[in-house]
Amino acid sequence: MGRVWLATVGVGVGAERVALKLMLAKDLGDPDLRRQFRIEARFASQTNHPCIVRVLALGTTQRAHPSAGISRGTPYMAMELGDGAVREVDSFTELRAVVISTLHGLANIHARGVTHRDIKPSNLLVFSGQEGLGRYKICDFGIALGARSMRPLSGGGSPSYMAPESFPEGTRLTGPWTDLYGLGCAVWKLATGHPPLKRPPGFGAFSEFDPTRIPPFRPNFPCPPSFVRWLARLIAPEPTRRWRSAAHALHALHQVAPEERVLIGAVPTFSFIPGPQSPRRDGAPRWPIGPAPFVGRDGDLRALRADFLLSRAQGSPRFMLLRGAAGVGRTRLMEALAEMSTLSAPTVTLRATHATSPGRGDGLRAMLARALRCEGLRPDEGRHHVQKSLGPDAPADVVHAVSAGLYARGVGSGGSATHTLLHAIERYTRWLSRNNRVMVMLSHASDGPRTANLIDHLRAHGAPQIYVILTADEREGEDAIVAQLKRGSGDWSSLALSPLRLEESIHLTSSLLPPGTNEERIRRVATASKGSPLYITHRTRLMLDQHELDAAHHPAVPEAANLHQLWLRIIAALLDGHQEWRRPLELGALLGARLDLTEWTRICRLAGEVHPKALLDRLLDRGLAAEAGRGCCMLAHPTLRTTIALQAAGRGALKNHLRVVQDYLLDIAEGSATVEDRMTWLRRGFPTSQGSASTAR
Numbered sequence: 082m083g084r085v086w087l088a089t090v091g092v093g094v095g096a097e098r099v100a101l102k103l104m105l106a107k108d109l110g111d112p113d114l115r116r117q118f119r120i121e122a123r124f125a126s127q128t129n130h131p132c133i134v135r136v137l138a139l140g141t142t143q144r145a146h147p148s149a150g151i152s153r154g155t156p157y158m159a160m161e162l163g164d165g166a167v168r169e170v171d172s173f174t175e176l177r178a179v180v181i182s183t184l185h186g187l188a189n190i191h192a193r194g195v196t197h198r199d200i201k202p203s204n205l206l207v208f209s210g211q212e213g214l215g216r217y218k219i220c221d222f223g224i225a226l227g228a229r230s231m232r233p234l235s236g237g238g239s240p241s242y243m244a245p246e247s248f249p250e251g252t253r254l255t256g257p258w259t260d261l262y263g264l265g266c267a268v269w270k271l272a273t274g275h276p277p278l279k280r281p282p283g284f285g286a287f288s289e290f291d292p293t294r295i296p297p298f299r300p301n302f303p304c305p306p307s308f309v310r311w312l313a314r315l316i317a318p319e320p321t322r323r324w325r326s327a328a329h330a331l332h333a334l335h336q337v338a339p340e341e342r343v344l345i346g347a348v349p350t351f352s353f354i355p356g357p358q359s360p361r362r363d364g365a366p367r368w369p370i371g372p373a374p375f376v377g378r379d380g381d382l383r384a385l386r387a388d389f390l391l392s393r394a395q396g397s398p399r400f401m402l403l404r405g406a407a408g409v410g411r412t413r414l415m416e417a418l419a420e421m422s423t424l425s426a427p428t429v430t431l432r433a434t435h436a437t438s439p440g441r442g443d444g445l446r447a448m449l450a451r452a453l454r455c456e457g458l459r460p461d462e463g464r465h466h467v468q469k470s471l472g473p474d475a476p477a478d479v480v481h482a483v484s485a486g487l488y489a490r491g492v493g494s495g496g497s498a499t500h501t502l503l504h505a506i507e508r509y510t511r512w513l514s515r516n517n518r519v520m521v522m523l524s525h526a527s528d529g530p531r532t533a534n535l536i537d538h539l540r541a542h543g544a545p546q547i548y549v550i551l552t553a554d555e556r557e558g559e560d561a562i563v564a565q566l567k568r569g570s571g572d573w574s575s576l577a578l579s580p581l582r583l584e585e586s587i588h589l590t591s592s593l594l595p596p597g598t599n600e601e602r603i604r605r606v607a608t609a610s611k612g613s614p615l616y617i618t619h620r621t622r623l624m625l626d627q628h629e630l631d632a633a634h635h636p637a638v639p640e641a642a643n644l645h646q647l648w649l650r651i652i653a654a655l656l657d658g659h660q661e662w663r664r665p666l667e668l669g670a671l672l673g674a675r676l677d678l679t680e681w682t683r684i685c686r687l688a689g690e691v692h693p694k695a696l697l698d699r700l701l702d703r704g705l706a707a708e709a710g711r712g713c714c715m716l717a718h719p720t721l722r723t724t725i726a727l728q729a730a731g732r733g734a735l736k737n738h739l740r741v742v743q744d745y746l747l748d749i750a751e752g753s754a755t756v757e758d759r760m761t762w763l764r765r766g767f768p769t770s771q772g773s774a775s776t777a778r
Contacts, residue, residue: 088100126139140157142157176268195227197219274301373589381414404578434523450463503534668681
């Protein structure tokens, strides 16, 4: 995907060396490869962890460097500079340090739903100037895959470190456990000098994989037998035989007794060579890089965590409703709980939407399909895949129940099909809860029967360690869910999130802008946000994208009074120079909370509009959309969708857009319960008056 250069940032005493990765000149004309480079940059830059190589800057070159073969406009990533890859280790102590650092880094990305897919010694860098966990770091997210990635699954990796499921025939089974296999092979290589199975570069058939060819483990230095047994589980050919994630493997590794005296092995042969100090973050050529800080929510997170742990103590399903105004950070808080829980104990998180604006990929069946990696499979293929996904130990009745629920017809209309789906979720979560805690995150829950059915069924039949977190888009929806929850006794709580205090808003704003930004300007943004982290995040991004901090070219303008007005400014900046994207954007907003790219493309073609792929890339790059599963994305917030629809209504285009979408839905699946839900919502008329903008305030 690129070539890495040694670069110097700054001059004189403040100059620092960084690793600069640029796209290859031959790949610049390929839009798919440029998109892949941006995806790698997004994965790498959204991590801030001592065991992962830090991205310091992203951008494109402003001028050409012909002697180096670098064209103007070449995408680049600037990263902290290490000493080189881990090649060998000279003792079990050193090997264990590499393994623990790598597992900590992997645990962090696994908790965020990312699989690296190319763990090998050359992607584990040494930073000799750092101690502890920061000494060894993971790099190169070139083929990384998110749990909610839009990209079609494909094989990939380095042949000698690829898990069986990494080959094309098995890619639907790829997950965090795939990284554990790669780590196991890397550990084997570092300890013995060679990977367990040497595969030629052209090796690419799943059918050629023969686990019986793995030789005995003969390290170059003594290793505890308990560690060798731990290693054997990492490289188990069957994915379900490995640990589910790096956090699980790390917990198990800590049980390996360091004082164990019966050892296997020989003598050390290599020691590390000291290298330069890694660069400081303040030497980065651009700001900001990395996830937005988590400000003002520590108390809320502790309360939510305590309630989550209560679900284990009471031995029955537990429900939590997060309440608060639009943009106050409920989804971010849910994700923080999921990450924290995954890192501390085996936890599986299932995500679903039950929006009042249903879309393709919405609802519980889509949640189940994503979890089992059955999206897009025909029923006959899906039923076979369920068995492989659950593993050989899954009882036949569990496999049958889950398969039946995935492919029951008429789900959404109530009756037996809905019951079959709910029964499938019950059996699946019970199967998971044998070794894991299970968390269901139900975002944008409606006050309709779907949410009520789920609550009632889980109360009656749910797994004892299941925790369900719900959010609703409207105050009326929250009140209806509370009324439903009150039908139970002691198995639910609610947590109301307040807006950030002004000093917290100022802290968040200043952390997202370059050092030295005018304090009065920071205060104006923080005050205008009315304590909304969503407002602050997107306002500061707009300021940076539009170079508003350059006072000579961008004099200060009044701040947007609410989210609705901020979205209007952001949409204007998005469409600047690309007015051909306006109608595709408006059509996409009508397709539901989860936007399917194939569906969006077909509707744009029916309406005679441009293909939305370039628009989607811009939305993803600017943080206005997020990947949401195979071929799907979600706009940044429901209030953004509302604003887009209101703009269409103001232009007099909404009725025509509604007609196009309705005609498409009628054409693809007449009589489908899911389509009927969407048609009912569209017939009610997407918000067509400025009064509906109140939800965006």
